[in-house]
Amino acid sequence: MGEHVIKLPDVGEGVAEAELVEWHVKVGDIVREDTVLAAVMTDKATVEIPSPVDGQILWLGAEIGDTVAIGSPIVRLKVAGEGNATPRSGDEGEAVAAEAPARLPTPKPEAVAPTARTSPKAGATDVKPAAAVSKNVQQPSVSGAPRPEGEKPLASPAVRLRARDAGIDLRQVGGSGPAGRISHEDIEAYLARGPQVAKTSGLARNDTVEDIKVVGLRRKIAEKMTLSKSRIPHITYVEEIDVTALEELRAALNKEKRADKGGAERPKLTLLPFLMRAMVKAIADQPNLNSLFDDEAGIIHQHGGIHIGIAAQTPSGLVVPVVKHAEARDIWDCGAEVIRLAEAAKSGTATRDELSGSTITITSLGAMGGVATTPVINHPEVAIIGVNKMMVRPVWDGTQFIPRKMMNLSSSFDHRVIDGWNAAVFIQRIKTLLETPALIFVD
Template sequence: MGEYVIKLPDVGEGVAEAELVEWNVKVGDLVREDMVLAAVMTDKATVEIPSPVDGEIIWLGGEIGEVIPIGSPIIRLKIDGEGHAPAAAEPSKPAKAEAPAPDEKPAEAAKTESKPAAVVAKPQEAVKPAAKPVFNTSAPRSEGEKPLASPAVRQRARDSGVDLRQVSGTGPAGRITHEDLDAFFARGSQKPGSAALSPDNSVKEIKVVGLRRKIAEKMAIAKSRIPHITYVEEIDVTSLEELRAALNSKKRPDQAKLTILPFLMRAMVKAIADQPQLNALYDDEANIIHQHGGVHIGIAAQTPGGLVVPVVKHAEARTLWDCAAEVNLLADAAKTGTATREQLSGSTITITSLGSMGGVVTTPVINHPEVAIIGVNKIMIRPMWDGTAFIPRKMMNLSSSFDHRVIDGWDAAVFIQRIKALLETPAMIFVED
């Protein structure tokens, strides 16, 4: 028998550490090659750690929420075969034995000290058949047994009040997929509530880790360091909605359906051309404003794990349809947890929208270190006076916040009024200045 040590891989250029956000296995589990063992997070991007070999988990390094340096051992596997040291473990030095895990028995620790820390089964060798299944793929599972599922699936189950131990997994090694949850819901198998009324004195402690912790840290920085000024203006989008419906009815099959966001993005590009100071990042420690020529618009998107901000790069060089296609692509990547670090970074100004639940007025928090954020509220039909009578119009508020250290209230108002004029007369969006 040999031992294989999995170290935290390089998860992105310039990244020195990552936060451990999920274990999908426990000590004693038998795993197969390519099975996802853990998930780590850095800069809002979640990276899954697969197993490169078949074997048995004998040690897990780190607790959920712990920040681990790149290259640190995180998993030990017992494997069949003589094995050899992996090339990636120590590129310039012979492999050395790792310190035994705290919970190892003395005999196991002694074995560890007498052989290399990381060995790999030879290609022609395979793990012997296990006496027990790798994972229990039937439901319900036994008490304490952790089902195998991605972070997104676990979050969706938590939000729906579903115990994943009661859900059958059809993926590899019993992995529970979104389709398995859909089937579970379709059977009406949600956990039933108690019919009796009784006091609940329980207190649940929820450790703030992963994306939730990063959101908390960023919001705290934004609110503590940026003096916000919020400006609200109502927009008559009746003509815009008519144009949008007409364009969607004529669109090609390969074109994305237009929402209001691409129109707003193009209006912002034109308004920024007149007021470039709105498209900037403020380094308040160095007292330097970095004013960008490229308009990189962040689109705040709600995902099962929390709020992320994928970025439409160079909106100034994109058409209406191109903006729509890129928004769809980024939204899908964000919701499925496949967005890359590149897609989640580099914004110079942000749009935030709650869609149909957008409310009447919001007070958006600026995406630090940007200096402006545009908030989209829901469209409502309201009676508006045209000088002779009240007529129904489709109205929408823009609730936008600005960094008052570098953006004066007058400049904020001029910016929003320019956007308002473009959205209320949408043909002007397509007119070259």
């Protein structure tokens, strides 16, 4: 038997490092060739790392949230034959023996939490192997919780997720690990035994504090939002739009079963393609809205191509796929591209090119859009258009109140580049086009 070292491969895009966002295995697991071992993130693209050989996991070389350089060892496997590395001894071998608790199967993307693992540390020989842990599970007393009032239970994020899903209060579970750390075996024993702590009536205080490490896409979003709000002085302009005529036109167009020039059936139109075409026309009058501001160099890069980012919520977090060259697309082409990019973003298959290069952004919360919002500009752009919820409201027509479909646009602008007056002119032009949608089709 030998050992095989797996190093972080070159994941492309010319990056020198990547962030480890998920382990799919733990120490002791048997894996086959092409088994997915881990997932790493570069920018907003997630890449899975498969195993090139069959073997057993001996060592995992990084924690969730760690930034790992390309070419760094991340996994050591015990394999048949000589392998490609000399087996290690000493601290690392002892740390490997202190195997981490078994983890749950990988949850759905919206519930992904960092998994527990064992890292090489001094003194790891004092930690009991997981196999021995289950034999020494502490039993909570019948009279109360197995720890003093206010003491925080120690457990990994994966154990906390399992307990939360099972409706278990970790304060009532005895921990068999070092310093009373709760393992998956402790949870299993608790479930098999059933809660023995006497129930109390009425409301109870909850003084627990859970520390959640910000990693992966959520960390990228946090960094991007911090950069935008710290550097860009925002001005937000809210305008009410009557979309009654637009909705009637959209419904009529969607009833038509017509094919495009390539023979494919035209996509079902949402509001977004109409807004995109209205933005293209408005930008033709005010091209400085379609710009990127290099605030380090003090240069505004005004683009001819209109690349519209569409902020989309996915199970993993917020991403912004980009419809490139909206100025060269008709309304159906815009609609088809929005659908394609949205599906790629939600499935996690969107490429880095599809998630970058925007020059102006649309953000929409759909039916959850609210009455008004204050959208954050996608740095280094200078404008973002926010779509709010569509509602039927009474509108005075001069003689009576009539029901109309109304929607607010809440849009933010970089006040260093765009004056309030120019922002208002831009939104008023979009308002005119959306309220008289036939103008959208007039060249």
